[in-house]
Amino acid sequence: MSSGCSHRGCYAPSMTCVRGEVPEDCPHFAKGAAPDDAEVSAKDDASAERQLRFPWTGNAMGPADLPYLAGASKLKLLTLAGASDAGKTSLLAAFYLLVARGIRPDGVEFAGSVTLEGWENIAGSLRWTSASGPTFPPHTSTGSGRYPGMLHLALETPQSRCELVAADAPGEWFSYWASNQASPQGAGARWLSERTDVFLVIADSQALAGPDRGQTRVALSNLLRRIGTEAAGRPIALVWTKCDVTVSPEMEARIKDAAQRSLGHFREFRVSMLPAQGEEARNRGQGIVELLQWILSAKPTPVVPEVRDDASRALFQAFGAFA
Numbered sequence: 184m185s186s187g188c189s190h191r192g193c194y195a196p197s198m199t200c201v202r203g204e205v206p207e208d209c210p211h212f213a214k215g216a217a218p219d220d221a222e223v224s225a226k227d228d229a230s231a232e233r234q235l236r237f238p239w240t241g242n243a244m245g246p247a248d249l250p251y252l253a254g255a256s257k258l259k260l261l262t263l264a265g266a267s268d269a270g271k272t273s274l275l276a277a278f279y280l281l282v283a284r285g286i287r288p289d290g291v292e293f294a295g296s297v298t299l300e301g302w303e304n305i306a307g308s309l310r311w312t313s314a315s316g317p318t319f320p321p322h323t324s325t326g327s328g329r330y331p332g333m334l335h336l337a338l339e340t341p342q343s344r345c346e347l348v349a350a351d352a353p354g355e356w357f358s359y360w361a362s363n364q365a366s367p368q369g370a371g372a373r374w375l376s377e378r379t380d381v382f383l384v385i386a387d388s389q390a391l392a393g394p395d396r397g398q399t400r401v402a403l404s405n406l407l408r409r410i411g412t413e414a415a416g417r418p419i420a421l422v423w424t425k426c427d428v429t430v431s432p433e434m435e436a437r438i439k440d441a442a443q444r445s446l447g448h449f450r451e452f453r454v455s456m457l458p459a460q461g462e463e464a465r466n467r468g469q470g471i472v473e474l475l476q477w478i479l480s481a482k483p484t485p486v487v488p489e490v491r492d493d494a495s496r497a498l499f500q501a502f503g504a505f506a
């Protein structure tokens with residue numbers, strides 16, 4: 184999203200003006216446009232002076248765009264936390280493709296999206312056909328951004344409407360954040376962790392079965408520990424991606440044990456873009472609809488305050504109650 188406006192947080196003319204003005208009438212917009220551009224566009228736009236603009240572009244959203252959706256209803260922000268190449272973008276693309284093709288949890292209906300172009304960008308290359316398996320999306324690069332691209336999907340469920348916003352963040356952010364909460368390179372992961380409603384921690388079966396499995400296990404354990412300290416009762420699922428690849432029972436037990444110690448309460452899912460062995464349908468993968476169903480219904484659990492048998496603290500609390 185390039186900005187032609189000098190006002191902070193305003194992305195006019197690609198989106199509506201944050202001050203509610205027609206951009207051409209806004210002093211910030213005039214200041215923001217480079218003189219050459221301004222002259223050229225003045226000539227070019229002479230006929231189509233005032234275009235119709237929307238508060239969204241269709242592509243992935245940034246944080247500045249969230250208030251537009253948040254104003255309409257309660258958002259559910261979903262974070263896929265996992266290493267690079269763990270299968271995060273493929274999983275998101277799979278949600279979109281299945282919903283678009285009517286393969287959805289019972290009673291759930293597609294109710295719109297303001298980021299259809301963003302979904303198409305990641306899903307275009309997952310190209311599932313009934314005859315052949317998937318090809319995969321391009322790598323999500325770290326770039327210089329501090330904020331993730333977010334994709335929106337409105338779903339009507341039997342209980343209520345859910346405005347799901349999924350963050351497709353680069354895996355590198357989570358690696359930095361897992362080893363150092365204050366890491367500048369992990370700022371994007373920190374931003375997400377502060378705001379997210381549902382965490383998916385991604386366990387890459389292929390990496391956990393491969394030659395670098397030891398390193399992958401340590402990185403995943405660090406990530407589980409970090410999320411465990413930050414989650415504060417928010418729902419978490421441990422998602423084994425690429426479950427078409429078999430992980431050794433010892434490795435699986437060690438990861439589950441790490442998750443148990445770090446997270447306490449969590450759900451577990453297995454997903455793959457490939458069909459289960461012997462299954463005919465090659466265009467729906469495995470476990471994806473079940474995971475989406477859980478995401479839609481997941482709710483935070485109230486955190487019970489730690490009871491400490493500490494006399495001086497009790498005295499302070501008693502004093503606080505009177506003060």
Ligand SMILES: Nc1nc2c(ncn2[C@@H]2O[C@H](COP(=O)(O)OP(=O)(O)O)[C@@H](O)[C@H]2O)c(=O)[nH]1
Nearest residue numbers: 267268269270271272273319322425455456457
């Ligand atoms: N075998 C297998 N490989 C997968 C699956 N999903 C993704 N991959 C592979 O993992 C690579 C990285 O996937 P991607 O979704 O880009 O990972 P991200 O970096 O976490 O977003 C892809 O290019 C595929 O080769 C799966 O379900 N099964």
Ligand SMILES: [Mg+2]
Nearest residue numbers: 271272322323
């Ligand atoms: Mg990616």
